[in-house]
Amino acid sequence: xxxxxxxxxxxxxxxxxxxxxxxxxxxxxxxxxxxxxxxxxxxxxxxxxxxxxxxxxxxxxxxxxxxxxxxxxxxxxxxxxxxxxxxxxxxxxxxxxxxxxxxxxxxxxxxxxxxxxxxxxxxxxxxxxxxxxx
Amino acid sequence: xxxxxxxxxxxxxxxxxxxxxxxxxxxxxxxxxxxxxxxxxxxxxxxxxxxxxxxxxxxxxxxxxxxxxxxxxxxxxxxxxxxxxxxxxxxxxxxxxxxxxxxxxxxxxxxxxxxxxxxxxxxxxxxxxxxxxx
Numbered sequence: 001x002x003x004x005x006x007x008x009x010x011x012x013x014x015x016x017x018x019x020x021x022x023x024x025x026x027x028x029x030x031x032x033x034x035x036x037x038x039x040x041x042x043x044x045x046x047x048x049x050x051x052x053x054x055x056x057x058x059x060x061x062x063x064x065x066x067x068x069x070x071x072x073x074x075x076x077x078x079x080x081x082x083x084x085x086x087x088x089x090x091x092x093x094x095x096x097x098x099x100x101x102x103x104x105x106x107x108x109x110x111x112x113x114x115x116x117x118x119x120x121x122x123x124x125x126x127x128x129x130x131x132x133x134x
Numbered sequence: 135x136x137x138x139x140x141x142x143x144x145x146x147x148x149x150x151x152x153x154x155x156x157x158x159x160x161x162x163x164x165x166x167x168x169x170x171x172x173x174x175x176x177x178x179x180x181x182x183x184x185x186x187x188x189x190x191x192x193x194x195x196x197x198x199x200x201x202x203x204x205x206x207x208x209x210x211x212x213x214x215x216x217x218x219x220x221x222x223x224x225x226x227x228x229x230x231x232x233x234x235x236x237x238x239x240x241x242x243x244x245x246x247x248x249x250x251x252x253x254x255x256x257x258x259x260x261x262x263x264x265x266x267x268x
Contacts, residue, residue, distance in 0.1 A: 070164055075263045
């Protein structure tokens, strides 16, 4: 009976771990954030959008270093200070500046650029490190 | 003895929950992301920086709606596509577009703007909703 209880407790803990593991991809590492805005040449072209999304997802799935992996589109919140002109946004985070340097050189990253750079007309990147005393 | 084992299992699960609860503030909700870049009038003035950071943190601590709460500074990654000219970056996420609308009107938010808007010369906001099929 003791063994059954221990097994049950173990199963509950493992379920919990699996649940939190699934959330890991959404965790923002404050060590380094990498935010990218893409303006496509043809933002209304469904074929271009599908091709871009597929290529970007394939790359992010393969990356050993990228965390968080948020891909977004403008939220339709018109205000004077809001720039809603981009086609796609990307929010990634990294465990360190060095991890982001390695990500820049990953084969999957270079492949994504090779596959998709003809689709965009402009890219703007904002890299940040979290302030320490937060 | 059975009760002791159950108590032990319960304690382990509670410790795990507490550990994951601490991480909640770093979790990015893909429903809505709100990214802000601030350019201060005097980015090299320590007093202005301290005042800005203190006011922003007080506001974020008080906000009922803001999630993630990342405050950053440029990461010193000079590349052609990188804009490293901002003074502070802010990455927040929300459970919905409606939650972000409510955040815009929160008393703590209005107080932060009143306290700190004299410190910045420019603000740019990018609001995104996560793509569904990720």
